[in-house]
Amino acid sequence: MARQLYELVGTDPARRFSPFCWRSRMALAHKGLDADVIPWRFTENSRLAALGGKTVPILLDGEATLTDSWDIALHLERSYPTAPALFQGLPETYRFIGAWADMVLHPALAKLIVSDIVPLLGPSDAAYFIESREKRFGMPLAQVTAGREARLPEFRALLAPLRRVLGTQPFLGGATPDYADYTVLGGFMWARSVSPLRLLEAGDDLHAWRERMLDLFGGLARGAPALEA
Amino acid sequence: MARQLYELVGTDPARRFSPFCWRSRMALAHKGLDADVIPWRFTENSRLAALGGKTVPILLDGEATLTDSWDIALHLERSYPTAPALFQGLPETYRFIGAWADMVLHPALAKLIVSDIVPLLGPSDAAYFIESREKRFGMPLAQVTAGREARLPEFRALLAPLRRVLGTQPFLGGATPDYADYTVLGGFMWARSVSPLRLLEAGDDLHAWRERMLDLFGGLARGAPALEA
Numbered sequence: 001m002a003r004q005l006y007e008l009v010g011t012d013p014a015r016r017f018s019p020f021c022w023r024s025r026m027a028l029a030h031k032g033l034d035a036d037v038i039p040w041r042f043t044e045n046s047r048l049a050a051l052g053g054k055t056v057p058i059l060l061d062g063e064a065t066l067t068d069s070w071d072i073a074l075h076l077e078r079s080y081p082t083a084p085a086l087f088q089g090l091p092e093t094y095r096f097i098g099a100w101a102d103m104v105l106h107p108a109l110a111k112l113i114v115s116d117i118v119p120l121l122g123p124s125d126a127a128y129f130i131e132s133r134e135k136r137f138g139m140p141l142a143q144v145t146a147g148r149e150a151r152l153p154e155f156r157a158l159l160a161p162l163r164r165v166l167g168t169q170p171f172l173g174g175a176t177p178d179y180a181d182y183t184v185l186g187g188f189m190w191a192r193s194v195s196p197l198r199l200l201e202a203g204d205d206l207h208a209w210r211e212r213m214l215d216l217f218g219g220l221a222r223g224a225p226a227l228e229a
Numbered sequence: 230m231a232r233q234l235y236e237l238v239g240t241d242p243a244r245r246f247s248p249f250c251w252r253s254r255m256a257l258a259h260k261g262l263d264a265d266v267i268p269w270r271f272t273e274n275s276r277l278a279a280l281g282g283k284t285v286p287i288l289l290d291g292e293a294t295l296t297d298s299w300d301i302a303l304h305l306e307r308s309y310p311t312a313p314a315l316f317q318g319l320p321e322t323y324r325f326i327g328a329w330a331d332m333v334l335h336p337a338l339a340k341l342i343v344s345d346i347v348p349l350l351g352p353s354d355a356a357y358f359i360e361s362r363e364k365r366f367g368m369p370l371a372q373v374t375a376g377r378e379a380r381l382p383e384f385r386a387l388l389a390p391l392r393r394v395l396g397t398q399p400f401l402g403g404a405t406p407d408y409a410d411y412t413v414l415g416g417f418m419w420a421r422s423v424s425p426l427r428l429l430e431a432g433d434d435l436h437a438w439r440e441r442m443l444d445l446f447g448g449l450a451r452g453a454p455a456l457e458a
Contacts, residue, residue: 087318088318088319088321088322089316089317089318089319089322090317090318090402090403092317092398092402092403092404093317093318093322093323093401093402093403093407093409094322095393095394095397095398095401096325096326096329096390096391096394096401096409097325097326099389099390099391099393099394100325100329100390102390102393103389103390103393104389104390160328160332160333161325161328161329161331161332161333162325162328164324164328164331164332165324165325165328168324169321169324172322172324172325173319173321173322174319174321174322175321178322180322180325
């Protein structure tokens with residue numbers, strides 16, 4: 001059986017917008033591996049439960065089923081040791097940037113783009129998404145993202161630690177990209193896939209880094225359906 | 230000549246409170262190396278200029294002079310390769326947590342403790358410190374730290390990414406501490422050395438981590454002069 005990666009989509013199965021799925025998709029490409037896209041939508045919980053998972057990405061690779069992006073990365077590193085290393089050292093030392101992406105970058109992005117996701121979803125997914133996210137934010141989603149252009153400077157300031165690193169080296173991984181880069185790129189791919197908002201200014205070292213990331217692996221990320229102008 | 234580490238002090242040469250000096254002091258201990266403390270005070274610029282540096286720490290190690298904590302860490306790793314590794318992988322991948330500590334943790338700490346530093350300094354150092362920091366903050370230092378107890382929850386929330394990692398593994402370096410841990414500990418040692426403010430609550434995974442860090446190397450950090458209750 002071909003390798004399969006379950007990835008979140010809306011009505012368009014080509015527009016894969018989960019930040020966590022992007023981590024795994026880039027990790028596969030880093031290892032030189034392909035995987036069939038298995039489109040998955042928000043309300044299809046039973047399909048994941050049948051695999052022992054609750055969220056995407058899920059990777060089926062031979063006998064192995066991995067139900068979380070971190071486990072997928074560890075699995076790829078262990079199972080394909082002769083392919084380029086995802087972790088240029090102990091994987092444990094990559095947890096901090098993952099936690100920062102999950103707990104700082106993603107919530108900040110959500111406040112800028114969450115309402116853009118709704119029109120990309122079919123009716124039942126949209127209903128689920130609106131209800132669950134309005135509960136999380138405690139307000140209508142249009143209100144969450146209201147005035148977002150004015151909040152972009154604050155968002156960009158939050159990225160200062162990334163910007164400092166990427167002002168001194170081309171990738172978070174140093175001279176070459178590694179799983180730290182894919183971890184952070186996931187958030188930017190999420191936004192790029194669903195929102196027209198221009199998050200980064202040209203001239204920002206972080207913008208230049210994202211351009212380099214979009215070009216990797218024959219433009220894998222750049223070729224994905226995007227709404228960002 | 231014995232190895233020498235220039236470290237920031239105030240009137241008491243035993244109270245070494247620079248977060249960057251603590252990174253180097255812990256890195257030396259990690260490598261099993263000793264270094265004489267060379268006390269340095271804020272207004273003694275000419276002593277550093279003579280060594281080609283502008284700030285502490287500065288390490289003199291045989292023929293080598295290193296004028297920055299990052300260069301010191303790289304030097305120790307390169308020069309003492311058989312001692313335990315400070316970087317469990319590419320040093321470049323440790324830059325993000327360093328940037329986060331410098332740009333998020335330290336500024337947040339400064340807003341809680343900066344006024345506590347003044348009484349620890351002699352007259353000319355205090356005058357320099359007050360003037361330069363009031364210029365940086367745009368207000369009297371007592372005003373910077375005013376109402377700080379009420380701001381502790383906000384400070385602790387900022388530490389969420391650290392807390393998540395340290396809820397799953399004992400050290401930022403994984404099973405054992407490494408330069409990521411010393412990088413973050415520096416900020417906490419700065420605060421502990423100068424301020425009575427209780428930054429972390431007992432029961433916080435981050436508090437437990439700091440306790441483990443204080444115990445390392447025969448209690449090197451725990452034995453340092455502290456004001457935190």
